[in-house]
Amino acid sequence: NAGVTQTPKFRVLKTGQSMTLLCAQDMNHEYMYWYRQDPGMGLRLIHYSVGEGTTAKGEVPDGYNVSRLKKQNFLLGLESAAPSQTSVYFCASSSRPLVDKNIQYFGAGTRLSVL
Amino acid sequence: GEDVEQSLFLSVREGDSSVINCTYTDSSSTYLYWYKQEPGAGLQLLTYIFSNMDMKQDQRLTVLLNKKDKHLSLRIADTQTGDSAIYFCAESKTRSGNTGKLIFGQGTTLQVKP
Numbered sequence: 001n002a003g004v005t006q007t008p009k010f011r012v013l014k015t016g017q018s019m020t021l022l023c024a025q026d027m028n029h030e031y032m033y034w035y036r037q038d039p040g041m042g043l044r045l046i047h048y049s050v051g052e053g054t055t056a057k058g059e060v061p062d063g064y065n066v067s068r069l070k071k072q073n074f075l076l077g078l079e080s081a082a083p084s085q086t087s088v089y090f091c092a093s094s095s096r097p098l099v100d101k102n103i104q105y106f107g108a109g110t111r112l113s114v115l
Numbered sequence: 116g117e118d119v120e121q122s123l124f125l126s127v128r129e130g131d132s133s134v135i136n137c138t139y140t141d142s143s144s145t146y147l148y149w150y151k152q153e154p155g156a157g158l159q160l161l162t163y164i165f166s167n168m169d170m171k172q173d174q175r176l177t178v179l180l181n182k183k184d185k186h187l188s189l190r191i192a193d194t195q196t197g198d199s200a201i202y203f204c205a206e207s208k209t210r211s212g213n214t215g216k217l218i219f220g221q222g223t224t225l226q227v228k229p
Contacts, residue, residue, distance in 0.1 A: 004157075031215045040123065042203065042219040043158075050215070058216070090157055097215045101146055101165075102207040104217060106157035 002026050006091050006107035013081045013114045021076040021110050023091030031094045032074040033058075033104065034066060036087040043090065049074055081114045088112070121204055121220035128228050133191040135223045137204030140185060144206040147180065148217070149189045152201040161189070161202075191225075199227045 004025045013019060023032065030051050035043040045058030049068040063085060065077045074093075078085060088111050092104040119139045127133045139147070145166050150158040164171045164178045164187075171178045177190040191198055204220040 033216075040221055042119075042221040045216060048216065092158075094215050097207070101163060102215050102217070103148070103160055103163065104215075106150075106159070108157045109155075 004091055004093055004105050004107040006089075006110050008110060009108065010111045011113070013078075013112065015082060015114060017081050017114075018077070018079050019081065019112075020078075021089055021091075021112075023074045023076070023093075023107060024072055025074075025091075025093040025105070026072065027093060027095075027105065028071070029093035029105075030071075030096050032068065033092045033094075034064070034074065034076045035090045035092065036060065037090060037109075038087050046076065046089075081112075083114045086112060086114045119204055119206055119218050119220040121202075121223045123221060124224050124226070126226040126228065127194050129194060129196055131194055133189075133194045133198070133225055133227075135189045135191075135202050135204075135225065137187040137189075137220055138185055139187065139204070139206045139218075141206065141218075142182070142185065146207045147178075147187050148203075148205045148207070149176075149178065150203040150205060150219075152203065152222070154200070158203060194225075194227050196227045196229060199225055201225070 007022045033048040034046040047066040052071040055066045067075045091107045094104045148163040149161040151161045175192045179188045201222040203222045205217040
């Protein structure tokens, strides 16, 4: 019953530090997404992947990189963290859109503070 | 455009009905969704409606879709304190080559008073 698992759950960084957020799904989903959630702004798409080895930019990609080396994992990297990247990060996964009504399944989130 | 708009806050008394509203701009949307986010947790799918439907009912939840006005609503009957959460409206466009992206509203915080 794991679904979508995100690690870590919390992290505090100093400006300029780097880190990687890991997302793992066990539902054999093709599509995976990274969002950030900021107060009053809903969820904004950072990057997404439509299959192993593929990635694409979303709405707010600057300052982030991603990799999808294995189908079940989607990594989000911050090379040089900035205070503007303080946010809650959510990973989601879904089947191909025509297969399962494009329903996305979300992880519990990673709360990141950049000082 | 791809905007989804929601009011930010709704307060109701326990036992009353709650109605959360959402407007969207893209008439090509095929599915519309309601997600629930409890404090400190991720988003959980509550229900969805296909764009060729006007209404969908699931226990205490009723979704109404007005395609002419591009208006979606979620009614929660007999609202309980456990319904206190943030509710997100989202739309999806499932055309050939679609990326599966969802467009989310800002979220409506529902406060249920005992």
